[in-house]
Amino acid sequence: WKPSDFELGKRLGKGKFGRVYCVREKKSGFICALKVMSKDEILLYKVEKQFVREIEIQASLRHPNCLRLYGWFYDDKNVYLILEYAAYGELYKMLKKRKRFDEVTTSYYIFQVAAALEYMHNKHIIHRDLKPENILVHFHNQIKLSDFGWSVYAPQNTRRNTMCGTLDYLPPEMVESKSHDETVDVWALGVLMYELLVGRPPFEDENSGVTYRRIVKVDLRIPTFISSEAADLIKKLLRYEPKKRISLHNLQRHPWIIKNRG
Numbered sequence: 001w002k003p004s005d006f007e008l009g010k011r012l013g014k015g016k017f018g019r020v021y022c023v024r025e026k027k028s029g030f031i032c033a034l035k036v037m038s039k040d041e042i043l044l045y046k047v048e049k050q051f052v053r054e055i056e057i058q059a060s061l062r063h064p065n066c067l068r069l070y071g072w073f074y075d076d077k078n079v080y081l082i083l084e085y086a087a088y089g090e091l092y093k094m095l096k097k098r099k100r101f102d103e104v105t106t107s108y109y110i111f112q113v114a115a116a117l118e119y120m121h122n123k124h125i126i127h128r129d130l131k132p133e134n135i136l137v138h139f140h141n142q143i144k145l146s147d148f149g150w151s152v153y154a155p156q157n158t159r160r161n162t163m164c165g166t167l168d169y170l171p172p173e174m175v176e177s178k179s180h181d182e183t184v185d186v187w188a189l190g191v192l193m194y195e196l197l198v199g200r201p202p203f204e205d206e207n208s209g210v211t212y213r214r215i216v217k218v219d220l221r222i223p224t225f226i227s228s229e230a231a232d233l234i235k236k237l238l239r240y241e242p243k244k245r246i247s248l249h250n251l252q253r254h255p256w257i258i259k260n261r262g
């Protein structure tokens with residue numbers, strides 16, 4: 001592949017390490033997202049190892065709810081990623097616009113994210129960075145998990161994790177730098193479900209020390225407008241004990257998921 005194989009379309013956004021464009025591959029007319037990352041940025045941020053691991057992980061994933069990485073190429077200045085195009089963009093932007101989602105839509109989103117996570121966990125891959133910014137939406141409310149920058153091959157033993165970005169999605173064991181495993185994604189799914197239904201994450205506070213304390217205390221307050229089945233599932237996801245969290249298998253059979261999947 002080379003850049004001139006593609007017709008440049010609208011700019012889709014600025015990722016952490018690059019610019020993303022909607023493009024059309026000239027010969028086939030295929031629409032995809034082209035991510036352009038400057039080589040010296042990758043070298044500057046010393047993320048080439050994470051970058052290679054992310055490419056390996058994303059290229060190996062084949063699931064309707066995991067964003068495809070079709071291929072990649074580079075020239076003297078940039079690295080180019082040929083990624084699947086999601087018609088409606090980031091879930092995060094949709095959430096900001098709508099304030100919060102209804103329970104039917106949210107349960108369909110949570111069901112799909114759980115299916116993608118179950119698929120990844122079966123391949124011993126932990127996502128570790130589940131949040132609305134990393135979830136893209138396609139036609140018919142189809143969800144695409146993206147940005148496997150923090151994904152690692154389990155089991156993950158304890159190591160100092162330089163956490164960048166939001167603390168809101170961290171489970172107690174990561175806040176307390178204990179060892180962690182796939183169940184960190186189950187906790188994050190609980191945070192995601194709460195945020196989609198309520199419009200803000202459950203332990204949010206402008207003071208990150210307070211957020212830390214609220215996470216390790218599991219200081220969870222569920223608003224009354226949330227249905228009792230939804231509240232039941234949120235409580236089963238946001239358990240302090242990793243082993244006590246509901247499994248992704250059982251989540252897909254929870255009354256709130258079944259009832260709302262229509």
Ligand SMILES: CC(C)CCNC(=O)Cn1cc(-c2ccc3c(-c4nc5ccccc5[nH]4)n[nH]c3c2)cn1
Binds near residue numbers: 056084146
């Ligand atoms: C190191 C390398 C392997 C990283 C691989 N993973 C990524 O690059 C993750 N990533 C995906 C994207 C991305 C961003 C936006 C889109 C979009 C998209 N569609 C949109 C529709 C309307 C408005 C915005 C849209 N963005 N489709 N596919 C995308 C893919 C950016 N980074």
